[in-house]
Amino acid sequence: MRETAKEVPLADIGSAKLKKILADMNEALDSQDDGVAIAAPQIGVALRIFIVSRKALPKKGGVEQENQIYINPIIKKLSAKKSNVEEGCLSVRWIYGETKRADTAQVEAYNENGHKFARQGSGLLAQIFQHETDHLNGVLFTDIARKLHEVHPEDMGNDDE
Numbered sequence: 001m002r003e004t005a006k007e008v009p010l011a012d013i014g015s016a017k018l019k020k021i022l023a024d025m026n027e028a029l030d031s032q033d034d035g036v037a038i039a040a041p042q043i044g045v046a047l048r049i050f051i052v053s054r055k056a057l058p059k060k061g062g063v064e065q066e067n068q069i070y071i072n073p074i075i076k077k078l079s080a081k082k083s084n085v086e087e088g089c090l091s092v093r094w095i096y097g098e099t100k101r102a103d104t105a106q107v108e109a110y111n112e113n114g115h116k117f118a119r120q121g122s123g124l125l126a127q128i129f130q131h132e133t134d135h136l137n138g139v140l141f142t143d144i145a146r147k148l149h150e151v152h153p154e155d156m157g158n159d160d161e
Contacts, residue, residue, distance in 0.1 A: 001041050001091060005048045005136040007072050013114040022112055025051050026067055028090075034153075035090050037128045039135035042091050048072050050132035056124055068119075073109035075133055076118065078102035078126075085127055087141050094152050097145030105129040 012018050021040065029038040029051055036056040040049040052068040059065070081103045088096045105126040108118045121129055131141055142148060 001135070001140065002138045003041075003046055004138050005039075005041055005046045007048050008110075010110070010114060013071060013110060013112065019112075021045055021047065021049070022051070022069060025049065029053050029067065032090055034088075036124070037132050038090060039132045041135055041138075048136045050136065052125070052128055052132075056128060069112045070107060070109035070132075071111065073107050073129070073133060073136070075105055075129060076108050077104075077106040077120075078130075079104040087127065087131065087145060089131070089141050091135075092140060092142055094150050095142060095148055096151055097142065097148040099127075099131075099141055099145045101127045101130050107133075 008018065021043075024043055024045075025038050025040060028043050029035050030053070035053060037050055037052045040047045048071070050070050050073060052070070054065050054067050057065045057068065079102045082100050083103055084098045085101050086096055087099045087101075088094075103126060104120060104122040106118060106120040107129050108116065110116050134141065134144075
């Protein structure tokens, strides 16, 4: 988790080995109710890949989208405007803290079929792009967060309002 992940050779996109890694990542992500994204290093694979959960994506025409795969992602642009946001991580369970993240971010990456694309996000999606790219660079959010605190699921309570 502390090493810089290596780029995926473009020739490997579509290979059985990469499909297995993506399936393992999707399974790990989908198994966590509170997970909105996962990076390959979080499952022990030091490759530059992350997946954004459908739970973090807006529905299109009322239909839930598929998890989005980002291979060799590069943040191309970050907004100058930044906000302090609450953040947690599947790799540092139940620890939360405040990070300063750009309000919008643009990422360029390849999908699972080897097609290059660019995507811009704001709010949570921009935060995810930055958080997952940090993972690919060997950085955990706890390295940059302030006001770290522990919150367990049983402490969260149910708000019916």
